[in-house]
Amino acid sequence: TTLAFDTLYAEGQRRYVGSLSAYARQFLERLPRPEVDSISNLPPAIAIEQRGGATNARATVGSATEVLDPLRMLFARCGITVCPACDEIVDAGGIVATAERIAAEAAGERVQILAPLRAGKGRAGEVRDALVKEGFARLLSEAGEVVDLLETTPRQKPSAERPWWILIDRLELRAGEGERGRLIEAVSQAFVRGGGQLVVRVAGAAQADARVYREGRTCNRCARRFPEPSPGLFSFNNALGACPACEGFGRVAEIDWERVVPDPTKSLAEDAIALFSTRSTRGWKKWLLDGCRAAGIDVGKPFASLAEAERQFVLAGDGRFEGVADYFEWLEGRRYKVQARVQLARNRRYVPCPDCEGTRLSEAARAVRIEGRSLADLGRSTLAELLVWIEDLEERFVLGEAARRLLELVGGRLRTIHAVGLGYVALDRPVRTLSGGEAQRIQLATALAGSLTASLYVLDEPSVGLHAADLARLLRVLEAIRDQGNTVVVVEHALALIEAADHVIDLGPGAGRLGGQIVAAGTVASLRANPDSRTGRALVGTDRSQLRRRRDLSATPRLRLATGRIHNLRDLVVELPLRGLVALTGVSGAGKSTLVREILVPGLARRAGSASPTAGSAAAGEGGRRGILSGTSQLDSIVLVDQSPGARTGRSNPATVTKAFDAIRQRFAQTREARARGLAAGYFSFNVAGGRCETCEGTGEIAIDMQFLDDLRVPCEDCSGRRYRRDVLDIRLDGRSIVDVLALGIEEACEVFAEDAKIVSRLRPLARVGLGYLSLGQPLSTLSGGEYQRLRLGQALIEGAGRTLYVFDEPTTGLHPSDTQVLLRCIDEVIEGGASVLVVEHDLDVIAQADWVIDLGPGGGPEGGRLVAEGTPETIARCEASLTGRALRSWFERDRRA
Numbered sequence: 001t002t003l004a005f006d007t008l009y010a011e012g013q014r015r016y017v018g019s020l021s022a023y024a025r026q027f028l029e030r031l032p033r034p035e036v037d038s039i040s041n042l043p044p045a046i047a048i049e050q051r052g053g054a055t056n057a058r059a060t061v062g063s064a065t066e067v068l069d070p071l072r073m074l075f076a077r078c079g080i081t082v083c084p085a086c087d088e089i090v091d092a093g094g095i096v097a098t099a100e101r102i103a104a105e106a107a108g109e110r111v112q113i114l115a116p117l118r119a120g121k122g123r124a125g126e127v128r129d130a131l132v133k134e135g136f137a138r139l140l141s142e143a144g145e146v147v148d149l150l151e152t153t154p155r156q157k158p159s160a161e162r163p164w165w166i167l168i169d170r171l172e173l174r175a176g177e178g179e180r181g182r183l184i185e186a187v188s189q190a191f192v193r194g195g196g197q198l199v200v201r202v203a204g205a206a207q208a209d210a211r212v213y214r215e216g217r218t219c220n221r222c223a224r225r226f227p228e229p230s231p232g233l234f235s236f237n238n239a240l241g242a243c244p245a246c247e248g249f250g251r252v253a254e255i256d257w258e259r260v261v262p263d264p265t266k267s268l269a270e271d272a273i274a275l276f277s278t279r280s281t282r283g284w285k286k287w288l289l290d291g292c293r294a295a296g297i298d299v300g301k302p303f304a305s306l307a308e309a310e311r312q313f314v315l316a317g318d319g320r321f322e323g324v325a326d327y328f329e330w331l332e333g334r335r336y337k338v339q340a341r342v343q344l345a346r347n348r349r350y351v352p353c354p355d356c357e358g359t360r361l362s363e364a365a366r367a368v369r370i371e372g373r374s375l376a377d378l379g380r381s382t383l384a385e386l387l388v389w390i391e392d393l394e395e396r397f398v399l400g401e402a403a404r405r406l407l408e409l410v411g412g413r414l415r416t417i418h419a420v421g422l423g424y425v426a427l428d429r430p431v432r433t434l435s436g437g438e439a440q441r442i443q444l445a446t447a448l449a450g451s452l453t454a455s456l457y458v459l460d461e462p463s464v465g466l467h468a469a470d471l472a473r474l475l476r477v478l479e480a481i482r483d484q485g486n487t488v489v490v491v492e493h494a495l496a497l498i499e500a501a502d503h504v505i506d507l508g509p510g511a512g513r514l515g516g517q518i519v520a521a522g523t524v525a526s527l528r529a530n531p532d533s534r535t536g537r538a539l540v541g542t543d544r545s546q547l548r549r550r551r552d553l554s555a556t557p558r559l560r561l562a563t564g565r566i567h568n569l570r571d572l573v574v575e576l577p578l579r580g581l582v583a584l585t586g587v588s589g590a591g592k593s594t595l596v597r598e599i600l601v602p603g604l605a606r607r608a609g610s611a612s613p614t615a616g617s618a619a620a621g622e623g624g625r626r627g628i629l630s631g632t633s634q635l636d637s638i639v640l641v642d643q644s645p646g647a648r649t650g651r652s653n654p655a656t657v658t659k660a661f662d663a664i665r666q667r668f669a670q671t672r673e674a675r676a677r678g679l680a681a682g683y684f685s686f687n688v689a690g691g692r693c694e695t696c697e698g699t700g701e702i703a704i705d706m707q708f709l710d711d712l713r714v715p716c717e718d719c720s721g722r723r724y725r726r727d728v729l730d731i732r733l734d735g736r737s738i739v740d741v742l743a744l745g746i747e748e749a750c751e752v753f754a755e756d757a758k759i760v761s762r763l764r765p766l767a768r769v770g771l772g773y774l775s776l777g778q779p780l781s782t783l784s785g786g787e788y789q790r791l792r793l794g795q796a797l798i799e800g801a802g803r804t805l806y807v808f809d810e811p812t813t814g815l816h817p818s819d820t821q822v823l824l825r826c827i828d829e830v831i832e833g834g835a836s837v838l839v840v841e842h843d844l845d846v847i848a849q850a851d852w853v854i855d856l857g858p859g860g861g862p863e864g865g866r867l868v869a870e871g872t873p874e875t876i877a878r879c880e881a882s883l884t885g886r887a888l889r890s891w892f893e894r895d896r897r898a
Contacts, residue, residue, distance in 0.1 A: 001460070002516075003507065004491050005047060007034045009458045012045025043487060045456040048443050057249055058237060061434075062379065062427040064442050066449075067386075067413050072234040074406045075375050078399045079368035081226050083219040090226055090367075093216045095191065099184045102200055102213065103173050110172045110203040113186040114140055114165035114210070115194030131166065136193075138167035144207045166193055170203075191215045226364050233368070234375050236360035243362050246353035250360040250428070255328055256349035257315060264304035268292060268314065272303040273324060275347065284327055288314070291321045359428065371398065382861050384423030387414040417445040419477045420462075421470035424589035424861025438465055438588060448477060453485040460784075463494040464813050467587040467842050468887035471496045493816050495539060499524055506535045512745040512773030538817040541898020548824045548849040550872075551831075553577035559635070559805075561603075562628040567594045568865035574854055575870075576600075578634055578805070578836040581827055583850035585841065585876075585884045586868070589860025592840050596640070596807055600838075603629040604638040604805065635805050635836070641792040642809040650699055650779035651687055654746060654771070654791065657780065658798060660762035661685075664741060664776075667733055667756070674731050684728060684738050691728035693719035742777030749776055765797035766790075769826045770819045784814045790823065796830050805836045812843040820845045844891045847884065848873045855884045 011034045062068035081090040091101060102111070117131075117139065128149050131139075139147040142163055169186040171179065190198035196215035201207065217226040232238040242248030262274050268289060271277035276285035289299050295318075297310050306314070317323030328347070334340040352358030359366065359376035366376045371393070378386055390411045393399055399407070417423065420441045431439065444462055459478075466474060471494065482488050482502075492498060504527050506520040520530040527536040559576040563569045569591045576582055584592050655661035665681040668674055674683075683691040686698030696702055696716035700723040704712040715721035722729065722739045729737045734752070736744075744752060747767045753759040766772065769790040780788065789811040796806065812820055820843065827837050841847060853876045857868045869879040877888040 001491055003505075004458050004489050005049070005460070007036055008039070008042070008456065008489065009045045009047045010034045011036070011039050012042055012456060013047075015042070016044065043454050043456045044452075045458060046447055046452075047458045047460075048440070048447050048462070049460045057430065057432070059431040060379075060427070061383070061422075061425050061429045061431060061442065063237075064431050065383075065413060065417055065446050067383075067410060067417075067427065068235075069231075070406045070409045070413075071375060071378070072231040074399075074403055074410070075234050075368050075370060076229040076231050077406070078403050079229050079370050081217055081229065081368050083222060083224060083226075084363060084367050085224065086219055086221040088219055088221050090217050090219050092228075093214055093218055095188045095215070096184060098191075098198075098213050098215070099180070099187045102187070103180065103183060105211070106173050106200065106202055108173060110170065112140070112170050112201045112203065113168040113183075113190050114199040114201060115168055115190040116197055116199065117164040117166050118195065134193075136166050136168075140165040140167055140201075142207075165199060166190075168193070168198070187213075226367060229368050234361065234365050241362055241365045243353055243356035243360055245355035246360065248360050250353055250356065250358045251350040252353050253344075253348045253350055255325065256347055259347045259349075260315070260324060261303055265302050267302055268297075268299040270300075273314075275324070275327065275343070281327075288324065291323075295321065379428035380426060382424050382426050383414055383417050384861075386427060387411065387418060387423070390414060413445070413449040416449040416477065419473050420445050420448075421466055421473055421588050421860075424859070424864070426861075433593075440464055441466070441588075448481055451484070455486050457481060457486055457488045459488065459490045459492075461492055461494075461813065462490065463492060463497055464810060465588060465842065467585075467883065468496070468844060469587055469883040475500050493812075493814070495817065498527075498535065499539065504535070506530075506533050508534060511770075513748060515773065534816065534818045541894060546821045548821070548828065550849065551580045551851045553580045553582075553851050556580060557631060557634040559629065559631045561595070561599055563595065563599050566598060567591065568861060569594055569599075570865045572856075572865065572867055574867060576836075576838065576854070577852050578631075579834075580831060580836065580851035581824075581849075582836070582838045582852045582854065583841050583847045584838060584854050584856070585847055586856035586864065587858075587860050587883055590856040590858075590864035592856055593809075594865075595856070596809075596838075596840060600629070601638060601640050601807065604632060604635065634803065636803040638805045638807065639792070639796075640807045640809075641789045641811075650701070650781055652780045653742075653777050654763075654766060654774055654780075655742065655776040656687075657791070657795065658762040658766065660749075660759050660776070663756065663758045663762070664753075665738075667753075667759075668731055668738055671731060671733055677727075677731075679728075679731065684724075684731075686723040691724055693723055693725055695719065696723070698723050739777075742775065744776055745772060746774050746776065747772035762798060765826075766794040768797070768822065769794045770815060770822050787814055789813070790815075793823070793826055793830065796835070797826060803834050805838065806830065808837065808839045808841075810841055810843075811839060812841065812846055817845060824849060844887055847876075848888060848891050848895075853884070855879070855882050857881075857883060 014033065060068075062071075082088070083090050091097060117127075132149050137149055139149060141147060146167065168190045169182070171182055171186070173179065173183070187198060196218070198213050199210045200213065201210040212220050214220060214223065214225075217228060218224065219226075227233055227240065230240075233241045235241045236243070236248035236250070243250075246252050260275060261272050264272065266272040271285075273285070273288065275281060276288060292299050292314060295313060297306065297313065303311065303314075313321070313323060315323050316325050322329075328344065331340045331344055335344070353360075356362070356366070356376070359379055361374075361376050361379075366374045368374060369377075371389075373389070378389070381389070390407055394404070394407045394411060397404075422438065422441055422445060425434070425438065431442065434442065440460075440462065444459070447457070462474060462478070463471060475497065478488050478490070479500075490497060490501070498504060501524065504520070504522065504524060505518060506527060508515050508517060508519040509532065520527050520533045520536065524539065527533055528539050530536045556577050556579045559578060561572070561574045561576065563572040563574075565571060568589070572591070572595070574595070584596065586592055653661075655664065662681070665684040668684045669679060669681040679691070682688055686692040686700075692698035693700075693716060695718040700716055700719065700721040701713045702716050704714060716723075719725070724738060729739060731737065733741065736752075741749070741752075746763050750760050750763050750767060750772075753763075763776075766774070771787060771790055771794065774783075774787070780791070783791065789808050793806075793808070793811065796804075811823060815823060824846065827839075831837060839846060839850070841850075847853060850873060852871065853873055854870045855868045855876050857864050857866065858881050868882045869876050869885065873888055874892075876882055876885045877892060879885040
């Protein structure tokens with residue numbers, strides 16, 4: 001990573017900033033330069049890292065991949081507006097367009113162009129005089145009689161019951177520029193006089209057969225007006241296109257009565273309404289109980305035993321008594337208070353918006369269609385289905401030359417997305433619901449969809465989240481980028497990608513201060529032949545003496561999950577053995593994340609009352625909202641550690657989260673010089689005022705607003721990025737300042753403080769899970785998803801696991817194959833402490849050594865969501881329908897050859 005990102009890409013970025021405006025260049029010299037003597041032949045660099053997933057609720061797959069932008073232009077240019085109420089096509093309705101439509105529909109006929117006469121003030125004679133003054137000579141009555149205003153005065157004024165029409169012109173629709181110009185002039189005059197509406201009557205036809213035309217995009221049947229299609233109309237981030245009910249979010253909040261009544265076996269008097277169990281809501285509880293007693297409801301009876309009408313009375317009232325819903329209305333009026341907002345957040349859920357059905361778009365946007373499908377309809381399609389639709393339009397050329405370029409642009413992006421294994425993802429799926437691997441491949445597809453040449457692509461483990469069966473497609477994409485004349489540098493541990501490389505640079509021999517040297521460089525064959533290369537040894541084959549000894553889980557307790565139909569899960573029943581290592585496998589989009597994030601974790605965290613049960617620790621409950629769990633009595637808590645970084649600020653680091661920093665600061669406070677100056681342990685903290693630099697408040701850097709660019713972070717000038725005041729740095733512990741200690745690697749720190757068991761006991765577990773190369777002061781926000789998961793595993797070794805279910809999302813991310821065995825040994829220690837471990841994993845080294853495997857699939861998206869096989873790895877390998885089984889067979893065969 002240091003070579004690829006902090007050197008190659010950083011220098012490329014620095015050279016790019018040098019080409020920017022003077023405002024940006026004034027900060028250039030303050031940017032840290034890569035520590036190299038020279039870099040030659042460096043092309044423009046593009047980096048695709050693991051971090052940077054969107055958390056904005058508005059971000060969807062369509063917007064993140066930039067597929068929606070050309071689609072919006074396509075619908076604005078080629079879409080046909082169809083009135084949703086009448087199912088009638090709504091034409092553009094401009095003056096020229098209307099004239100051409102009239103000429104086409106009544107070609108060769110003699111027609112009358114009429115404008116409706118609106119009732120005004122004054123008598124009939126006054127109306128006649130005003131019309132004559134404007135130059136109109138004839139009216140058409142309700143019965144079809146022509147009235148000459150120069151000779152006759154109408155007996156009655158026009159009204160809604162007795163309408164009249166002004167006769168604008170009578171002409172025969174024949175081919176010719178003169179007739180066309182006269183028709184356009186008549187249409188223009190009729191729209192002006194008729195308030196945007198005109199009537200065309202064919203000579204000799206009945207009045208009932210007259211056709212109505214309206215100016216603008218207006219339905220001729222119901223008179224509803226639609227806006228002109230524009231790209232903004234099809235954007236849910238634009239007020240013109242967003243659904244007014246949900247403001248473009250696609251969902252609305254409602255009260256979650258399951259959270260309001262978490263334990264229906266309790267009675268109202270026993271605080272079945274959890275909201276009213278606190279001291280501050282005691283008055284509300286009394287009000288509720290008094291209202292229920294007055295209605296004849298037994299407040300000592302379990303809530304679940306009450307009749308449906310009685311439960312509805314308690315929750316929603318009956319018009320005279322408002323019920324618990326009145327409490328939430330009261331909270332809504334007090335949203336300016338933090339406590340009210342927290343109460344609302346804890347007791348609500350989000351459901352698809354009923355107005356737009358979760359599509360986020362307004363009705364006017366959904367009314368525009370191409371080949372009978374609106375953009376909202378396409379949003380529900382998977383990217384693979386959308387690609388088929390786009391290719392069909394291209395092949396049939398139904399939209400003409402004008403749309404060809406847009407179709408080519410959309411098709412090109414969709415093919416790249418499909419090539420990286422994301423064809424199963426729906427266009428309207430929120431980005432924050434994607435797994436870590438899916439989110440990175442979204443970035444990968446977006447960057448690779450262009451047609452750059454002579455560029456440097458720096459990728460950070462693009463194989464993350466990819467099943468072994470999908471790696472071949474990723475390879476084809478990378479090779480295509482290379483064949484366009486680009487250079488692709490991939491930081492990678494997947495052996496399949498390493499074997500396909502044209503050139504391999506193997507760094508090592510160890511990690512941290514033991515690394516940084518080129519162990520081998522050249523072809524894959526030369527790497528295999530190099531005995532000093534750990535990567536070469538991994539390519540040759542697995543060392544069987546290092547393999548994990550599997551446990552027999554046939555007799556252990558089990559957690560049973562029964563799901564409903566959610567996303568692509570289809571009434572799935574899964575049994576999860578406890579007290580062992582269970583691998584949840586399947587191709588991307590098979591339903592693994594849905595099963596874990598929306599069924600398992602929320603179900604076990606239900607009784608904790610957490611508004612965000614998908615992270616951290618929570619007490620075990622008895623069921624999820626969309627699934628049924630049994631066997632939860634065997635667990636006390638659940639911890640989900642996913643690919644999200646552990647901290648968003650630069651203040652948390654390995655020393656602080658393990659609490660080793662407390663003991664280190666205490667050691668500094670006990671030095672002779674610190675005691676002489678009266679400096680306590682808090683003086684050596686960069687999180688509180690005292691010894692920290694107050695200019696940067698202990699962060700070591702200053703954020704500079706770059707206006708339309710991302711904020712630029714540069715080292716603090718006062719402390720030079722060291723976070724502390726100068727007098728703090730004068731205090732030395734064995735010749736090292738507090739900054740020097742924070743710069744130590746974890747393994748090095750264990751050696752420096754070898755005599756201090758309190759510090760070493762906190763740091764050694766991190767080294768054992770493969771994080772010994774991290775420095776004590778490295779911000780957690782800079783860790784990859786895999787590094788953070790291993791950090792959390794190390795914390796479990798420090799704190800003790802107990803009867804906890806740990807759920808890890810691809811913990812091998814960033815791990816060399818030789819380090820995977822170290823990780824597995826640490827997982828075994830956690831299991832021996834009484835915990836259970838579930839890993840969502842694609843790494844065959846982990847799957848093949850797991851105690852139990854649950855394989856979902858067989859495909860992704862609509863083709864997934866089913867239980868393909870479960871059992872030992874050998875059982876999965878024998879399953880012909882399992883793509884994971886096929887990959888495992890290759891692994892076992894390779895292991896036997898080794």
